[in-house]
Amino acid sequence: MLRFRYRFRQRNLPSAEGTGSGPAGRISKMRKLVTALIRHERIEGKHPYLDEARGYAERLIDEAVRNGDQHKPTMEIANYWLLEKDLLHKLFKVLVPRYENASTSYTKMWNLPTVYPGGGYHMALLELRNNPWPDVIPQQREVKNNLINVLIKAAKEDHEKNQQLTEHKQSEFTDQSTDTGTTTSQSP
Amino acid sequence: MPHNVIHMNAGRLASRLVRRFCTQAKSLSNSEVTKKRNDLFTKEKARQIANISRLEKIQVQHIGPPEECTLLMNKGLSTPFNCAMHIQELLVTRSVVALVNGQPWDMHKPLVEDCELQFLHFKDEDAKIPNEVLWRTGSYILGYVLENAFKDNFYVELCSFPKPDVRSGSFVYDADLKTQHWQPSPTELNCLSAIGFKLQCYDIKFEPLEVDASVALTMFKSAQIPEIAATSATGNTITVYRMGTHIDITRGPLIASTNLIYRYSVTAIHDIESPDYGPLKRVQGIIMPQQLPIHYWTYEFLSERATKLNPAPVPSLKSKQKLAAENGS
Numbered sequence: 001m002l003r004f005r006y007r008f009r010q011r012n013l014p015s016a017e018g019t020g021s022g023p024a025g026r027i028s029k030m031r032k033l034v035t036a037l038i039r040h041e042r043i044e045g046k047h048p049y050l051d052e053a054r055g056y057a058e059r060l061i062d063e064a065v066r067n068g069d070q071h072k073p074t075m076e077i078a079n080y081w082l083l084e085k086d087l088l089h090k091l092f093k094v095l096v097p098r099y100e101n102a103s104t105s106y107t108k109m110w111n112l113p114t115v116y117p118g119g120g121y122h123m124a125l126l127e128l129r130n131n132p133w134p135d136v137i138p139q140q141r142e143v144k145n146n147l148i149n150v151l152i153k154a155a156k157e158d159h160e161k162n163q164q165l166t167e168h169k170q171s172e173f174t175d176q177s178t179d180t181g182t183t184t185s186q187s188p
Numbered sequence: 189m190p191h192n193v194i195h196m197n198a199g200r201l202a203s204r205l206v207r208r209f210c211t212q213a214k215s216l217s218n219s220e221v222t223k224k225r226n227d228l229f230t231k232e233k234a235r236q237i238a239n240i241s242r243l244e245k246i247q248v249q250h251i252g253p254p255e256e257c258t259l260l261m262n263k264g265l266s267t268p269f270n271c272a273m274h275i276q277e278l279l280v281t282r283s284v285v286a287l288v289n290g291q292p293w294d295m296h297k298p299l300v301e302d303c304e305l306q307f308l309h310f311k312d313e314d315a316k317i318p319n320e321v322l323w324r325t326g327s328y329i330l331g332y333v334l335e336n337a338f339k340d341n342f343y344v345e346l347c348s349f350p351k352p353d354v355r356s357g358s359f360v361y362d363a364d365l366k367t368q369h370w371q372p373s374p375t376e377l378n379c380l381s382a383i384g385f386k387l388q389c390y391d392i393k394f395e396p397l398e399v400d401a402s403v404a405l406t407m408f409k410s411a412q413i414p415e416i417a418a419t420s421a422t423g424n425t426i427t428v429y430r431m432g433t434h435i436d437i438t439r440g441p442l443i444a445s446t447n448l449i450y451r452y453s454v455t456a457i458h459d460i461e462s463p464d465y466g467p468l469k470r471v472q473g474i475i476m477p478q479q480l481p482i483h484y485w486t487y488e489f490l491s492e493r494a495t496k497l498n499p500a501p502v503p504s505l506k507s508k509q510k511l512a513a514e515n516g517s
Contacts, residue, residue, distance in 0.1 A: 142313040154355040
């Protein structure tokens with residue numbers, strides 16, 4: 001089961017490994033990307049390629065989580081997709097325990113700016129969730145207890161309270177005026 | 189030297205002699221009182237240090253950046269400030285107050301047992317303790333300003349200041365200025381502010397000292413001392429702080445040094461009426477630390493709010509327990 005919004009049709013990526021590389025080139029590229037993702041846990045590249053590889057990586061991890069390392073077909077799938085064989089251990093010993101109780105997708109994708117001057121490609125970043133790297137978007141420091149912010153917040157509340165009081169007084173005043181207005185200007 | 193100068197000096201000398209030998213009832217002045225308090229403070233501190241005859245070591249576990257480490261320090265002598273000197277200069281210059289076993293602790297108060305130590309500053313995620321400590325220090329410095337601003341013929345008697353409340357927008361010192369009908373002009377307020385503002389140029393440490401209530405009574409002729417002493421941990425001690433030559437009672441803690449101050453203003457002086465102390469002046473101010481360089485527009489906006497009368501309770505002997513429990517002074 002894929003826990004993210006994926007494309008309905010596959011991208012053929014006809015020149016994934018050079019012009020005319022065809023379906024074989026596409027699969028070869030996908031295997032390299034999945035291997036790199038499991039190895040480095042965060043990779044950067046062109047958006048269509050990473051988006052395509054994401055589905056295969058998710059499916060691979062999902063199979064491993066569901067069936068474990070004693071299931072022969074799963075091991076065959078893992079052996080096919082992981083070009084570097086030490087990653088088989090990583091998949092079953094590190095990633096399966098990490099994602100056992102996961103309720104979201106195992107991977108996450110970020111859009112990156114197009115590099116200019118360059119090929120004009122839409123770039124992206126693909127990462128495994130809960131990886132050991134620093135956050136892509138750094139956590140902001142809490143500043144509400146900063147002395148200046150505390151003082152300004154208190155001043156703002158003070159101002160709003162005063163304004164409510166004055167509005168209350170004004171509304172009393174306008175109520176009377178509208179009352180007199182309705183009595184004087186009665187429609188025909 | 190011209191003759192007339194010699195003549196003038198002789199005249200001054202004569203007038204001094206006359207004053208010394210001929211006055212009957214000598215009125216007190218703040219400078220004399222300050223000198224007396226300083227003598228007593230120095231003597232008491234020397235006595236307390238002399239009491240430590242044998243050096244004992246304590247283990248201090250530092251928590252937080254730059255590194256967690258264990259220090260071997262001297263019991264009753266080493267302060268969190270000394271610990272910071274062993275770790276990193278940044279901790280020495282920026283720390284406002286320490287946390288010892290989770291309790292706020294002065295940077296210059298000696299450690300007495302094995303403990304866990306943390307250093308706090310104004311840009312911490314939860315800066316509540318440093319903010320309150322700064323606000324209390326603001327009140328303490330108001331006392332210094334009032335005792336030093338006037339000429340010697342005005343004997344200013346400080347009364348007390350309430351628990352720091354940052355959200356009220358200003359800190360307070362209630363004092364008897366002996367000037368009933370004085371409404372300070374903006375220029376006069378600026379002059380008062382400048383005395384506190386100038387402190388940032390100097391690295392003056394705030395030294396705490398726990399003294400016996402009897403010693404405190406010789407330093408301060410205040411009726412509040414027995415009440416405050418009764419609420420202390422031991423039941424008979426008072427914490428006294430010295431900043432340069434200024435000495436005042438406060439529960440503390442205060443900031444580490446005066447060079448942490450960035451802006452300081454005395455914003456208003458209001459008349460208040462205390463049931464026990466009679467008519468007093470409520471002096472209000474606002475303070476900002478070096479670590480938060482505030483824009484002048486914001487500072488003026490906050491200063492304007494700080495001119496409003498602070499709603500803190502008026503000092504009175506009737507609210508004894510309450511006053512002493514909450515109180516700095």
